Amino acid sequence: MGDDERLMQEHGRSVMAAARELQARRTLVVAEARAERRRGRRLRDVAVAARDRNLDLSWRLWSLMALPEPPSTIPLSWDVPRAASERLETAFVAAEECAEACAAALPGTDGEVRRTLASISGVAAFAAGCGRAGDPDSRRALSLCVRVIESNASLLDGLGRTTGGALAASSTRRCAEECTRALAASYLDAED
Amino acid sequence: MPEFDAAVRSELLFRAVNERIFEIGASEAGALEILCECGEESCISTVIIPVRDYERLRLDSSRFVVCEGHELADIERVVERTPEYLVVEKTGKAPEAVVHGLAERTVP
Numbered sequence: 001m002g003d004d005e006r007l008m009q010e011h012g013r014s015v016m017a018a019a020r021e022l023q024a025r026r027t028l029v030v031a032e033a034r035a036e037r038r039r040g041r042r043l044r045d046v047a048v049a050a051r052d053r054n055l056d057l058s059w060r061l062w063s064l065m066a067l068p069e070p071p072s073t074i075p076l077s078w079d080v081p082r083a084a085s086e087r088l089e090t091a092f093v094a095a096e097e098c099a100e101a102c103a104a105a106l107p108g109t110d111g112e113v114r115r116t117l118a119s120i121s122g123v124a125a126f127a128a129g130c131g132r133a134g135d136p137d138s139r140r141a142l143s144l145c146v147r148v149i150e151s152n153a154s155l156l157d158g159l160g161r162t163t164g165g166a167l168a169a170s171s172t173r174r175c176a177e178e179c180t181r182a183l184a185a186s187y188l189d190a191e192d
Numbered sequence: 193m194p195e196f197d198a199a200v201r202s203e204l205l206f207r208a209v210n211e212r213i214f215e216i217g218a219s220e221a222g223a224l225e226i227l228c229e230c231g232e233e234s235c236i237s238t239v240i241i242p243v244r245d246y247e248r249l250r251l252d253s254s255r256f257v258v259c260e261g262h263e264l265a266d267i268e269r270v271v272e273r274t275p276e277y278l279v280v281e282k283t284g285k286a287p288e289a290v291v292h293g294l295a296e297r298t299v300p
Contacts, residue, residue, distance in 0.1 A: 099216075102216075103216050106216075106217070112225075114217070114222070115217065115222075115223060115224060115225035115240065116225060117217075118213055118216050118217025118224065118225065119213050119217070119224075119225040119226070119227075119238065121212075121213070121216045121217070122209055122210070122211075122212035122213030122214070122215070122216050122217065123209050123212070123213070123227075125212045125216065126208060126209045126212045129212075137201075137205055140205060140233070141205070141209075144205070144209065144227075144236070147236045148227075148236055151236055
């Protein structure tokens with residue numbers, strides 16, 4: 001092997017070593033950049049949450065008439081505080097719609113699906129009836145409605161994937177959601 | 193065990209709900225999935241019962257359909273036993289409380 005060839009090989013090895021070193025540094029820089037981006041996203045989330053909280057508190061203060069002017073921005077997550085009676089009314093309407101949707105889905109079904117739909121429809125119709133009549137068992141009826149719907153969750157999931165059952169399944173979920181909100185509001189109302 | 197008044201109140205609530213289920217789901221040869229009519233307010237057990245059997249049972253206001261083990265020996269006795277459910281009949285002062293409770297209900 002001549003001197004030129006040896007020099008070329010040494011040069012090649014040094015270039016390879018430099019490339020490896022640069023690759024290692026690149027990996028470090030990329031990892032640091034990713035960590036910075038993650039930190040940036042966390043800080044942005046904290047900032048957004050703080051802004052929303054600030055706005056939420058400002059709106060609450062305004063609704064309590066502690067601020068002369070309403071805040072200029074409405075946070076996306078802000079929900080106007082509603083009275084328990086209003087929540088109850090919404091829940092009774094949702095129960096009525098649920099009863100109707102489940103009853104409408106009965107034709108064309110049989111077996112377990114038919115029995116379950118009739119059962120949920122009956123419970124929801126009863127809850128809606130209690131609401132209309134101002135029955136003292138109204139809250140019990142709403143609670144029962146939620147429990148019966150939740151106990152049939154897996155069947156309703158299956159029903160929700162069918163053409164004829166999607167509306168009924170959807171209305172049961174909405175009903176359970178509204179009933180739960182109404183009950184939560186009524187507990188807090190009773191505490192006040 | 194629930195107190196007497198609370199038990200009767202729960203039973204009547206379940207009975208009233210089942211009446212609605214019957215109105216909505218009854219068909220000639222089918223079966224219904226009704227709620228257990230026991231005295232435990234938190235119960236959400238269900239009973240599958242042929243429509244014909246439920247029609248017969250509901251004629252007597254002192255009889256209730258409950259799951260096995262949900263009967264309350266102090267205020268009712270088992271008058272019918274099937275693999276799916278029990279039929280209990282109110283005893284002592286319970287039938288009177290049931291009639292009173294039914295009369296008080298604002299939602300039929």
